[in-house]
Amino acid sequence: MKRMTVQRQCILDELKKSRTHPTATELYECLRHTLPHISLGTVYRNLHRLAEKGLIRKLELGEGESRYDPDLREHYHVRCIRCGHIEDVVLENVLDVSTIRSQQGNFVIQGFHLEFIGYCSQCGQEIRGLNHEL
Amino acid sequence: MKRMTVQRQCILDELKKSRTHPTATELYECLRHTLPHISLGTVYRNLHRLAEKGLIRKLELGEGESRYDPDLREHYHVRCIRCGHIEDVVLENVLDVSTIRSQQGNFVIQGFHLEFIGYCSQCGQEIRGLNHEL
């Protein structure tokens, strides 16, 4: 992260503009409109570096592609089991890590990853529709 | 899961014997001692089916290979950031999902994934050693 290149700036801007916690591929497709020759490798490289520097967060929860989040405030995510759509969940003081011990008591626990799962409004509706058909 | 083959039984037995939440590859390497011709594909196929039937749990948290757990009781895991070693964490009534709402309130939240991270005793020691050297 020694130089601010056009690509790096665009990736960061695009991510900050987004509200969907996009994947690297989604960002890539989007960026190609303004930077037709950008490569997916560059997108990955920059997302990695930006996350490393703490400018963005990498979300690697559950299966599938990692997603990226420009919002650094404490919050969690709920992911739709059916379509993968993600929404924010704001919660404070969820867990006090200092009170938690591993089974053998040998671990120094420093933090946690937490993700909620469920059905987004659209998938919830569609599932109810399918049930009626049965 | 219509037939109990030698392979399927061995995979289940090996997993139940283990205390390390092994990966598919780790199980594969281990099983080759007794079943030299077993294939990694078979291991994956069976782990998938066993998890589907609820006989084991698939742990897909953070990066890297998925791990498999024969313990179906409610418990969580702490993963060493440095070496990947996993230990159990027993906690009850961690979160009441019914009280949680997504930001737009559109999600029907059904559950959550929770994983703790930290340093195992060995890595904790080694890090302290490295700090002294500095």
Next chain:
DNA sequence: ATTGTTGCAAAGGGTTTGCACGTAA
């Protein structure tokens, strides 16, 4: 006899990397 399961190898998805070229500092 039927059909689920296997071993094998190839393909798949997501991500990283080696290289020569380009460009911000």
Next chain:
DNA sequence: TTACGTGCAAACCCTTTGCAACAAT
């Protein structure tokens, strides 16, 4: 001018899959 960053393509890791042969029911 000189590292650092890029585009490209190949490689990588983990996992799934197509297929013909095999074996549990």
